[in-house]
Amino acid sequence: MRRMPQKEAEACLITGCSTGIGRATAERLVRSGYTVYASARRLESIKDLEASGCRLLELDVCLEESIRRAVGTAEAECGAVSVLVNNAGYGSEGPVEEIGMDEIRRQFETNVFGLLRATQLVLPGMRRQGHGKIVNMSSMGGRLTLPGGGIYHATKYAVEAISDALRFEVRPFGIDVIVIEPGAIQSEFGRSAIERVERVANPDPAYDDFREVLKREIRGAYEGPLAVLAGEPDDVARAIERALRARRPRARYPVTLGARLLMGARRWLGDRGFDAFLRTRFKTTPRASATNDATNDRRD
Numbered sequence: 618m619r620r621m622p623q624k625e626a627e628a629c630l631i632t633g634c635s636t637g638i639g640r641a642t643a644e645r646l647v648r649s650g651y652t653v654y655a656s657a658r659r660l661e662s663i664k665d666l667e668a669s670g671c672r673l674l675e676l677d678v679c680l681e682e683s684i685r686r687a688v689g690t691a692e693a694e695c696g697a698v699s700v701l702v703n704n705a706g707y708g709s710e711g712p713v714e715e716i717g718m719d720e721i722r723r724q725f726e727t728n729v730f731g732l733l734r735a736t737q738l739v740l741p742g743m744r745r746q747g748h749g750k751i752v753n754m755s756s757m758g759g760r761l762t763l764p765g766g767g768i769y770h771a772t773k774y775a776v777e778a779i780s781d782a783l784r785f786e787v788r789p790f791g792i793d794v795i796v797i798e799p800g801a802i803q804s805e806f807g808r809s810a811i812e813r814v815e816r817v818a819n820p821d822p823a824y825d826d827f828r829e830v831l832k833r834e835i836r837g838a839y840e841g842p843l844a845v846l847a848g849e850p851d852d853v854a855r856a857i858e859r860a861l862r863a864r865r866p867r868a869r870y871p872v873t874l875g876a877r878l879l880m881g882a883r884r885w886l887g888d889r890g891f892d893a894f895l896r897t898r899f900k901t902t903p904r905a906s907a908t909n910d911a912t913n914d915r916r917d
């Protein structure tokens with residue numbers, strides 16, 4: 618692998634490096650010569666990355682003080698964060714009606730507000746040095762919505778919107794904003810999404826059938842025949858590296874064949890056509906709840 622020239626050996630802060638895409642990105646970028654600040658909520662989960670040459674930081678994107686401390690450390694050592702990879706996130710899956718408001722807030726806190734705050738905190742340093750790159754982890758789910766993904770996809774749509782505005786606003790300062798749109802990637806993501814379907818806050822028998830189909834669909838994307846369309850974390854890391862090396866990076870980088878196919882289908886089929894396609898996969902038998910009172914009692 619080509620080593621990067623010294624002037625490109627700049628501080629790259631990555632969130633959510635304990636597993637999956639964040640970890641693969643840290644490993645790849647440190648091999649390429651970046652000064653990688655790999656971060657995670659639990660330092661012990663990334664200890665081994667130190668041996669690969671990464672510097673380690675504790676960073677919980679839901680905690681203001683934690684983000685400030687991490688950015689402050691990188692800036693004190695390198696002058697500025699030159700590359701921020703906003704990767705930390707998870708998928709809060711389940712019927713919109715059943716996910717508790719606390720969980721919905723947590724999902725936005727992690728996937729949107731954490732990304733936003735980290736971005737705000739690195740920008741002054743990037744502007745001072747006259748260049749920088751912000752890589753925002755969206756998803757094909759930032760361009761299309763799947764049943765059961767209403768809340769998760771809403772966070773990724775938000776990431777897309779913020780990135781579009783920001784790309785325009787910071788371009789005059791020499792800062793690029795890059796959106797990564799993976800399809801299914803073999804990480805902890807699928808397992809954690811299924812767990813969340815299993816512990817929605819307000820389960821109603823009316824959705825029992827739907828939840829089972831949803832779990833089957835999520836599992837199928839990672840384990841079934843459709844898994845041939847999925848990718849590995851390093852496929853995303855490679856796309857990030859390519860975007861970082863580009864003189865004029867594209868605004869968006871879809872990753873995996875599955876993501877390209879589904880995003881294409883969404884564009885070409887339109888609302889009705891895409892809904893009809895989804896109905897071929899989400900075949901459920903809706904049942905009314907026992908009583909409205911029972912349903913209302915469960916809402917938080």
Ligand SMILES: NC(=O)c1ccc[n+]([C@@H]2O[C@H](COP(=O)([O-])OP(=O)(O)OC[C@H]3O[C@@H](n4cnc5c(N)ncnc54)[C@H](OP(=O)(O)O)[C@@H]3O)[C@@H](O)[C@H]2O)c1
Nearest residue numbers: 633634635636637638677678705706756801802804805806
């Ligand atoms: N895998 C996919 O199919 C897929 C597809 C499209 C987009 N994505 C996006 O890719 C990103 C990475 O996901 P992944 O596939 O690598 O899943 P993953 O293996 O579950 O990794 C998620 C990472 O985010 C971290 N994280 C969660 N909450 C955090 C917080 N409050 N502060 C700091 N870190 C936090 C996790 O840390 P802990 O170990 O501490 O929980 C973990 O390191 C996410 O933004 C996800 O939405 C994934």
